[in-house]
Amino acid sequence: MNRIRRALLAALVFAIARPLAALAAWNKEAFSAKTPGEALKSLGIGDAAPAKDLHIEAPEIAENGAVVPIEISSAIPGTTALIVLLEKNPFPLTARFDFKEGALPFVKLNVKMAETADVRVLAEAGGKYYFAKQEIKITVGGCGG
Amino acid sequence: MRRLALLSAVLAFPAMADPTPADVQGIMQRDFHPRGQATMDRVVQDGLQRVCTETRDRPPADVAKALEADQLKTIVYPEGSLMGDWKRGEAIAQSGRGLTWNDKPGDPAGGSCYNCHELSPKELSHGTIGPSLRGFGKTRGTGPEVQRYVYGKIYNAKAYNACSQMPRLGASGTLTAAQIKDLVALLLDPASPVNE
């Protein structure tokens, strides 16, 4: 198995330890926060205004908390970051995307949710913050055992 | 000419009859192996399974009646009240464990109730293979007759409907008498969420 993986790695992937190490910034404090409020504080975010131009596309019911697809996009001019918080997870802050010139403020990803909860998305634009929310219900599926 | 071709096609496979339940059982005895608590005696059909297989779950009325009478005799009622604790009953209804080859023998089993039935309105994830049991006790009360019926139905569903798809949860050794009593309470107790 390892040999195959290595072969595949050689074919598809090249090691890039050098450039990545330089930008390996990961906000440990914010990602370790146990409530959405603490996480936002660690990110230096105070007030956020509700925004209609910030879109969350997600199913209202997910059959499985291990894979919950979420698509987020912002039509707020000058959006430079999108932040995803899963309000009832043990560590709510789930992702922060910083968009530079050349990328549109759009991301689709799959997340894990411990239970039915709100997904809160924040957008940063021109130094101000905006938010949108959606509840996603998590159900039990299939046969027991 | 076409008829001739058809005839020869039929003649080419003279032994092509559908396998009987006995044939199938023989093949399963060859192709299966015991694992954990799932022993080989489980691929041997009892009379009821055989009749239901042969009739595609629609036995003639008199046969069904005889089978049901037979199954009724398997039900063992405990002494005293048949109403247990609906809260424990809810947990049993939720659990789908028990009797599979990777369940540990001796571990408490569940009734798999929500797999097929709607019970408490709080549980949105319920199956629809069996009828909804929401509000079951509201119209039927908690009298000894209805307790006896519910206990018996869970213990051996085939005593009331010979080829029911519901397992014989007591007769198969899946649930204990105390567990079945808890399920009776889940269905009948006015305080149970089923009767909200």
Added chain:
Amino acid sequence: MAAGPMKMRASLGTGFTDVRVLMTHPMETGLRKDADGKVVPQHFIQNLTVKLNGKTVLDAQISQAVSRNPVFSFRLKGGAKGDKIEVSWLDNHGESAAIETVVA
């Protein structure tokens, strides 16, 4: 599990380029127990970088709450045949991987 293969697909839309990237990674939360009841240590991707023709266009920080074998879709402004897109990740064990593709 070591880093496995990645796969990326870039397709031209109207006014943007759709990028979809798959990566093999366990994304262990550190809360899960294995069959023997032992806690599986945290192991998850923390940083994700998207470059277009050598220039970083997207920096992401993610948590262990991203699903196993992550799949991300991004959109890049404009885009043309021949554009080179590179996606790389770094996890909390210091392992990293990258993949690049040319818009066709």
Added chain:
Amino acid sequence: MKALAFGAALALSCAAYGQDVAKEIQRYRQMVAEGSPAELFELEGEELWKKPQGPKSVSLQRCDLGEGPGVLKAAYAHLPRYFKDADRVMDLEARLVHCMVTQQGRSREDAIARLFGTADRPSELELLSIYIAGQSRGVRLEPGMSHPKEKASYELGRALYFHRVGAWDFACASCHGDEGKRIRMQELPVLYKPQYARPVMASWPAYRISTSQVITLQWRMNDCYRQMRTPEPDFGSETTVALIHFLNATAHGAPYQGPGNKR
């Protein structure tokens, strides 16, 4: 008063539940399918197909899956089928084991030592299955139905589908017998009817979202029997192959669209 309002809200949400739930779950599945990592496993399966293994140190690239030695295109869509060299009907997995034994010189014990993998490490057969099935995309399902043993396999599969057995008296049809039923939130396809069998059978093997695992039809048969509370069926046995044969033959004509995604 507050409790009353809550109760009313709950009743309302439950009333609205039936109609909206199916739609939302459908949307959930659609979104999950768009983000499936199944392709990653096809890559790994391809490596295994080409990797020399066993005492003879040869790859499986000369394995005849029914379309000729090494031909992968359409092979999966035409299985199970009768193989003269083995004088029996085989599905993909039984055939792969046959090739591992006859061509790579491996013992059957070695070939089937690790049938079902984990999320961390899918099994060899799972990865091979997902790769080979992917080479049938767009090809109509057409398992063998001309040889007498193929007909017998199909008939046995159908009989097994309705055969009530095990500690809980189940047949396949106990769950997959009536239209519009579900187990928990999972809809149950009535697999002996073509319109239900087609979309289902055209998407196996698959990536299972709840366990992040690659799953195959042999796994599916095995785990259904586990939940039917029977003993365990032998891997690639006449029984499991016959059921797969019956299901794929019922789905006859469906263009293969997998590997798919399962809950």
